Structures are given as C-alpha cells and as structure tokens.
Amino acid sequence: MTKKPTSRGPARVPGKASTVRSTSASASTAKSPSGSTRSLTVTLRKSHKKTTSQQAWLARQLNDPYVVAAKAQGWRSRAAFKLIELDDKFKLIKPESRVVDLGAAPGGWTQVAIKRGALEVVGVDLLPMDKIAGAKLIEGDFNDPEMPGILTGLLGGKADLVLSDMAPNTTGHAATDHLRIIALAEMALEFAMEILAPGGAFVAKVFQGGTEKDMLAPMKKHFAVVRHAKPPASRKESSELYVVATGFRGGRA
Ligand code: SAM
Numbered sequence: 001m002t003k004k005p006t007s008r009g010p011a012r013v014p015g016k017a018s019t020v021r022s023t024s025a026s027a028s029t030a031k032s033p034s035g036s037t038r039s040l041t042v043t044l045r046k047s048h049k050k051t052t053s054q055q056a057w058l059a060r061q062l063n064d065p066y067v068v069a070a071k072a073q074g075w076r077s078r079a080a081f082k083l084i085e086l087d088d089k090f091k092l093i094k095p096e097s098r099v100v101d102l103g104a105a106p107g108g109w110t111q112v113a114i115k116r117g118a119l120e121v122v123g124v125d126l127l128p129m130d131k132i133a134g135a136k137l138i139e140g141d142f143n144d145p146e147m148p149g150i151l152t153g154l155l156g157g158k159a160d161l162v163l164s165d166m167a168p169n170t171t172g173h174a175a176t177d178h179l180r181i182i183a184l185a186e187m188a189l190e191f192a193m194e195i196l197a198p199g200g201a202f203v204a205k206v207f208q209g210g211t212e213k214d215m216l217a218p219m220k221k222h223f224a225v226v227r228h229a230k231p232p233a234s235r236k237e238s239s240e241l242y243v244v245a246t247g248f249r250g251g252r253a
Pocket of ligand 1: 077104106125126140141
C-alpha cells in the first residue's frame with residue numbers, strides 16, 4: 001500500500017551523497033548536506049540470482065536520494081520530483097486546471113497534480129494503476145480514437161494542461177529508442193492540440209539527440225512560448241529532457 005504524499009510544496013530531496021558497492025560488506029558514514037552525520041552506504045549481499053546489470057540497477061536505486069525521498073514522502077515514483085521541479089519553475093498547475101497525465105503509471109505525476117490543487121486530473125496508461133484519491137484513471141492507449149472524447153467528458157471540458165512522461169519500452173539501441181520516444185512525443189503533441197483549451201500548456205518528455213528539434217516548429221506555431229528543461233531530478237547521465245509549451249493558441253480540432 002502506497003503512503004499518501006506528505007509534501008505540498010517544493011521537493012524535499014536530500015542531497016546526493018551516498019554510494020553503493022554492490023558486493024561490499026561494509027557500511028560507512030558521511031555528512032549529509034544538512035550537516036547531520038548518518039550512515040550512507042547501502043550494501044548488497046552478493047546475489048547469484050541477479051545479473052551484474054540488475055545488481056547495478058538495484059545499487060543505483062538504493063543510493064538515489066530521490067528514490068529514498070519518494071518512498072519517505074509517499075510518492076509512487078521518483079519521477080514525481082521531476083514534475084514538482086517543473087511546476088516550481090513554470091507554474092503549470094493552477095487551482096482551475098483540468099489536467100491530463102499521459103503515461104501516468106505508477107501515478108507519481110498524477111499524485112503531484114492532485115496535491116498541487118488541480119481541479120480535475122485524469123491519468124491514462126497502458127498499464128493498470130492503483131486508485132489515486134481525487135483522480136480518474138484510464139487503462140488504455142492514449143492513441144485510441146475514442147480517447148479525446150472520453151477525456152474531455154471526464155474532465156468536464158477541454159484540458160488546461162497535458163502532461164506526457166510517456167516512454168516506450170526501450171530496445172537498448174540508443175538511436176532506435178530515441179526515434180521511438182520522439183514519435184511518442186509527437187503523437188502526444190498532436191493529441192494535446194486536440195484537447196487543449198486556448199491558453200493551455202503541454203509538457204512532454206523527449207530525448208536529446210537531434211530529432212526533438214523537429215517538434216519545435218509546430219510547437220512554436222501553436223504555443224506562445226516553448227522551452228526545454230532538464231529538472232534536477234532527471235538523471236544527469238540520461239539524455240532525457242522536457243519540452244514545456246505554454247499559451248496554446250487554439251484553433252485545432
Ligand atoms: N510519470 C509517471 C509517474 O510519475 O509515475 C511515470 C511514467 S513512466 C516513465 C512511462 C509510462 O508511459 C509507462 O507506464 C508506459 O506504460 C506509458 N505509456 C507508454 N506508451 C503509452 C501509450 N501509448 N498510452 C498510454 N501510456 C503509455
């Protein structure tokens with residue numbers, strides 16, 4: 001059972017300080033950014049069932065201050081902090097906002113939108129999600145031709161904010177993965193322009209690497225302001241970043 005989120009305001013994220021040695025038996029202590037001394041090294045017993053990359057992933061999770069903070073604060077994903085940081089910067093979620101969260105599972109962004117006081121929030125994902133108080137959740141593909149009608153019906157009108165943290169299953173081949181995520185983001189943009197009210201905003205995950213620039217021309221045409229942002233919670237080693245388009249000019253669909 002997931003804890004209810006405890007943070008109303010900006011992200012309370014501990015500084016990045018810890019490291020994990022996946023096969024070490026020792027624990028060490030170090031000073032956190034707040035100055036307190038605490039044990040920081042999480043150790044894993046050598047597992048013969050896990051591959052090296054699985055062990056590395058687990059070690060990274062255990063050492064990630066955003067993962068730890070998400071758990072402590074009741075967010076369903078570390079990704080929740082990315083939306084918190086984007087919203088702190090761009091003031092996207094307003095009390096009157098009708099919000100659509102595309103690729104919502106497991107629900108971190110939907111939780112944030114609710115917690116930050118949006119009027120209506122609908123989350124859509126291919127995967128099933130546990131209920132989130134105050135939100136409406138749809139299990140399905142956002143590309144379903146009936147989805148725009150279903151969403152505007154559930155929202156009680158057009159959307160003020162369309163969020164897309166969608167990611168396709170990765171193939172491990174960087175160029176292919178990049179093309180797939182850009183294709184998804186472009187479809188999300190088309191979808192957003194169909195259901196956004198004039199003045200609305202669109203946020204989507206893209207990956208650096210060239211083709212995300214193709215999205216800029218239509219975005220600049222249909223939105224007053226288009227910016228790129230890499231929230232601190234987005235891992236530095238990842239080429240992930242977000243496009244934030246505000247001031248939808250309307251006139252589509
Ligand atoms: N923002 C989420 C959070 O905070 O919990 C995490 C989203 S996760 C990175 C990306 C999600 O996009 C996955 O759950 C995946 O199932 C979903 N997704 C990918 N393609 C989709 C599609 N065509 N329709 C709906 N959801 C999709």
